[in-house]
Amino acid sequence: xxxxxxxxxxxxxxxxxxxxxxxxxxxxxxxxxxxxxxxxxxxxxxxxxxxxxxxxxxxxxxxxxxxxxxxxxxxxxxxxxxxxxxxxxxxxxxxxxxxxxxxxxxxxxxxxxxxxxxxxxxxxxxxxxxxxxxxxxxxxxxxxxxxxxxxxxxxxxxxxxxxxxxxxxxxxxxxxxxxxxxxxxxxxxxxxxxxxxxxxxxxxxxxxxxxxxxxxxxxxxxxxxxxxxxxxxxxxxxxxxxxxxxxxxxxxxxxxxxxxxxxxxxxxxxxxxxxxxxxxxxxxxxxxxxxxxxxxxxxxxxxxxxxxxxxxxxxxxxxxxxxxxxxxxxxxxxxxxxxxxxxxxxxxxxxxxxxxxxxxxxxxxxxxxxxxxxxxxxxxxxxxxxxxxxxxxxxxxxxxxxxxxxxxxxxxxx
Ligand SMILES: C[S@@+](CC[C@H](N)C(=O)[O-])C[C@H]1O[C@@H](n2cnc3c(N)ncnc32)[C@H](O)[C@@H]1O
Numbered sequence: 386x387x388x389x390x391x392x393x394x395x396x397x398x399x400x401x402x403x404x405x406x407x408x409x410x411x412x413x414x415x416x417x418x419x420x421x422x423x424x425x426x427x428x429x430x431x432x433x434x435x436x437x438x439x440x441x442x443x444x445x446x447x448x449x450x451x452x453x454x455x456x457x458x459x460x461x462x463x464x465x466x467x468x469x470x471x472x473x474x475x476x477x478x479x480x481x482x483x484x485x486x487x488x489x490x491x492x493x494x495x496x497x498x499x500x501x502x503x504x505x506x507x508x509x510x511x512x513x514x515x516x517x518x519x520x521x522x523x524x525x526x527x528x529x530x531x532x533x534x535x536x537x538x539x540x541x542x543x544x545x546x547x548x549x550x551x552x553x554x555x556x557x558x559x560x561x562x563x564x565x566x567x568x569x570x571x572x573x574x575x576x577x578x579x580x581x582x583x584x585x586x587x588x589x590x591x592x593x594x595x596x597x598x599x600x601x602x603x604x605x606x607x608x609x610x611x612x613x614x615x616x617x618x619x620x621x622x623x624x625x626x627x628x629x630x631x632x633x634x635x636x637x638x639x640x641x642x643x644x645x646x647x648x649x650x651x652x653x654x655x656x657x658x659x660x661x662x663x664x665x666x667x668x669x670x671x672x673x674x675x676x677x678x679x680x681x682x683x684x685x686x687x688x689x690x691x692x693x694x695x696x697x698x699x700x701x702x703x704x705x706x707x708x709x710x711x712x713x714x715x716x717x718x719x720x721x722x723x724x725x726x727x728x729x730x731x732x733x734x735x736x737x738x739x740x741x742x743x744x745x746x747x748x749x750x751x752x753x754x755x756x757x758x759x760x761x762x763x764x765x766x767x768x769x770x771x772x773x774x775x776x777x778x779x780x781x782x783x784x785x786x787x788x789x790x791x792x793x794x795x796x797x798x799x
Pocket of ligand 1: 628629630657658659660661662663676678682704705706707708726727728729
């Protein structure tokens, strides 16, 4: 059914929201103040045409915008975009009753994303490689991307060829690629068993084209050069599939905030430590105990520490922090500073233990404002004072947002 709607605001997913008698209707790619002609489908509507365009509407940076599901808000003028993005964190904190002036948004430039999770599939016309369309299994074959590093964009034709060599079925599969100092680190997932001649051809292709590593379903097929990344001044070789902050400048902004806050701490716990993004930088100033659930990531962290120079002691512990968070007693016995950086689900159980502890300085890093707000509310109820919250636009033009919150627990009166 078609309708004419007026957009009231931009929602949390970047859709224009129109308030109707039947409730809110979400219109992707429409902007506040616009009168739009839409095709209604329940609470969602497809934008048919813009009748009165917002003065804040701009030309999107990418020709694939609106078809590719990677970006939601490329059509909004920069200041308004930044205000919407920061607002996601403001709203999440307000909903949990947390009153603090959220810091200005730290921007990340276009063409800065060093890792991309692409989807590939063999089609009649050849290999399709790109991102899924929004809420769909349809793959948008991409030729450009203003979010990814230019080196990744330039490698798309090569990656399309490699996808063709590893694809052993006609099903869609995941092709993740990371730009590292020693070349591209490529990992296929779900592409079928790679054996015999096809495997040999893929190996020869990687060698001929300077690809650092090819992994299929977690098995390293070939690794002519160990992928290497600098974490501060320490070189780390990430294992296939380990978590990596998507944008280097975002990682540096987060690390600077965390390290500045924990500068006075002598012994720091880094919880959900990954390959040591924070631990290896913090070890310049404090002893660090890094706790993480992924054994391979921890082994990479440990190896990097052993080969690093000028670092204080770093110890590692493999532990499921959802099931067995560090207890407040363990925290009190060992640490005067702490950083935690959980996955999107947040760290509810761990936050409950931190809240009961007397660890003075705490930094919370998160890629999900909703679970961050929940975890911060737990810490505040436990006596922590929230000093600052900084939003970081690591996921440009998408509705995702990174944030760093810094907290302190006042000393107990005797
Ligand atoms: C957002 S990443 C942060 C990693 C690291 N701090 C960084 O900045 O690169 C979250 C990390 O939590 C780890 N993780 C996920 N679930 C976990 C769990 N239940 N227990 C411990 N670690 C977990 C993941 O392996 C991942 O390394």
